[in-house]
Amino acid sequence: MRVEVLRDYGEGHTLWMSQQITNLTIAYRPLDGLPYVIFPYPPLYLIASKIVSLGIGDLLLSGRIVSLVSTCGLAALIGLLVFQSIPRSFSRLWRLASGGLATSLVFSTASVIGWASLMRVDMLGIMLMYAGLAVYIRSGKKRSGQYFSAILFVMAVFTKQTLLSAPLACLIFGLFAYPRTTIRVYSFALLLGLAGLCICYWLTNGGFLKNILNYNLNPFSWEIVFAQFSSHLRLNISLKLLLSLTSLAALYNAKSIRRNGWKQFILLKSSKPYSRAILIGTINAALAGLLAISIGKMGSIYNFFLAWDVSLCLLATLYLFRLLATWHADHPRKKGYRLILLSSLILLFVPSRWVISTVTEDFSRQIKEEAQLVHLIRAAPGPILSDNMLLLTKAGRKIEAEPATLSFLTMANGWDERPYLRLFESSYFSLIVTTPLMHAARYSPAVVSSIEKNYQATGSIGSYLIYEPKAAKRHPDGSSNRPSLFPSVINAP
Template sequence: MTALILAVTLIGTAWPLLLRVTANVQFDYDEGWNAYRDRSAAYLIALYSAPPKFEITNYPPLSFHLIGLLSWLTGSVTTTGRIISLVSLAVVCWVIRLVTRLFTTTGYAGACAALLFVLLLEVWMPNRIGVNDPQLLGMAFEVTAFYVLIKHPRSARSGCLSAALFVIALFTKQNLVALPIGAGLSLLIGRAWRPLFYWATAGLVSVAVLLLATHVIDGPYFLSDLMRGRAYRVADAVSQGGLYLLVFLPYVGIAAVWAFRNRASVERRPLILAWLAAHGLGLVLSGGDGTGGNMFFEAMVLNCVIVVIAYEDYFQRTPALPARRSVALLLLLVLLPACLLPRKISVGLSEWRNLPQMQDDFARGVKLLRSSSSPVVCENLLMCERAGKASAFDPYFVRDQIRLGRIKESDIVELVKDRRLGMVEIGDYDRPEPPTRTHARYTMLFLQTLLANYTISLRTPEFTIWVPKAAAG
């Protein structure tokens, strides 16, 4: 019954997110950023050929090459990335079902865990469903690697395959370390020396092979890009972590109690250790500039698996449980999503209704940017990419590096002061006009200088495009 309720809820709420796959508009800042790298990889242009200056490629290369290659079939790197993201989500759900099935007696339990993850993902970060972003692709490799290892923990072959898949996940998205930590610690604590040796050796060999391939294909600055420091704010970590715990408190609480009660179980040890690692890393890493709710995706996967296992354990211990209490416990799984989903549904429907106009406006912006003979800069990076223009700098990266003192703010401001930029595109944060509102990706001085030297050429509800005042009209 719970699986049926979850399935019906998902069918009724997720369709707006699926229909936007081919939409010619940017749904997330990372989509434009990724599109540039995907296209470079498609044409075998090195991703790490120079040290970072006004932009950086601080993601590993595998997703860019996969999407770039497949885009030759679809004709669009963004559409390809969105399709891969949806397929990856399906794979993650399938493996969640398989992992849950290892510790439960029915297939319905695994289906509940998988459907619950999608529902919670829709509640937590719907902007990561069906968008061109490598997070879910990397997680598809990661959860598969975890399943392979815990299903056959003593098999050398499974250990080698698991290690290789974990490394592929890391070379897709570098923050996916919670499940390999849980798997490795489980082997270490269990003194499974032979499987641990094969697992670690295969992992080191895989890392060496991919590092060498990246150096040869994509250039020598991979590690310097990947390890480049970013601003960190404890307040952001507290805010993101506090929100996560507030939203998912019932799941975290049930999983914590289950982990404590099963702490002596050898079979369940990998789940417990991975759950602890996922929550610890999520709470710490969510304070980094450019990170956010996706730092808790691994924790959400493990919450769904563990909570469903905990429910079955409880029902098996109390077979004579009154039907009323059973229904109440099952409804607890969907009570939180049911409370939060109405707003998410409203936002999704509004986006779907406005999508035709958004695409028309986006196309107008692309056409205007394409007409510029001078360098341009975009906050909506996909708009610049579709216009065939390289953004003069990455607004998000530059703002972060200015905060760290690695880039002089004057270097960016002078581009506007001297009117060397033919056009400047700003997203919806610029309403009302700058500098009356602090912008997340442009500094206040940049916006003040823009207002003094540029005028609006195109305004829509989502963005504005500014041109030098001498070129107005």
């Protein structure tokens, strides 16, 4: 938590956005001049982090605390939902054990472990979305609960605009179970969302919509989708998916559906919290899985699986409870139950090598490298460009551009980058501190070409290359009228 190094590329970007969120001359401004930095997310997490920092004094730590507290809240909510969904005819110990299992599954999920303490918007948004889902499932026909869940869903969307699986799942279920109330509740949610949108639009002179919609474009690849899903299912997700599918199959009753029809079947099931949790949870899981396909966007990583992973934790626990509830000491198939339960529990909690490496990651070398880089950046005159925005913030330097989202937007034909290219052609940046130029497509091909044409690498620190303008080196023998800044700074005591 207190390690002041970049643990994920997006942390530096999110930190800067949170710093600037109350500066309406910068926040959500169009890309018509410096700084060339996109605000791709709505403001709720950015504001929350800034408020927490007023008491702590460290914005990066505050953002990470918001994420960690949200993660703990999310796990507790899923556990509480399971506990309250199980019929009271079962003992309190059974219900507590099932809720504890759900909470443990959330905490042991690879994507949650990796994202829980990063300064990113996801965990707060997902916590709010699942809070809305839990309130909706527990409320049943109660209008007050449904309205409260709608408020939570709107807050989730104003944290991250793609968190739509749970509100859509409740909408689909509600149109079958209680259509009149659902139409009223979702009309209220729509009006509330539009009111928030209008306020943001007015405060930013229209820049809010430009940033979260027009500028939020990335090239898409189905090949990346298949590769990411294949890789993700090899983490401890496959068994959760299997158990989740089985939970729906166990609830399915073909005779009842043939006799009463789908609508009546859903109405019958909606009266019971346990069945309601499985039905709505299954719709949510299906929608979250579909929305996770957006991981095919260039630059996307495993946080796109978070909402889906949490939905599988909920459904898997509900099915494991069903197995436990039907397991009696004198059951003729008790040995089979024991084998299924024991193997399932072991496999669910076996961590992958990736999870172990995340938990045991050593930052000591990175701390030393970034300290050197901060020293270098502080000593450099003029504007600096880096794909590590945290370095610039720690060095007290102005952020001029955020390379990755500009690159993705350009490659998606969403922006004319010629004004940005002119900065390199005129040697506007006195120093460029960056990971290799072709790494993760953080620079468009035209930007890479312009940097290589107008700048030269004068050294490296760890995985970062240092570029300085070629204009400073005018003599054929390679000597310069302005010595490179790099050696003097690195050799300084």
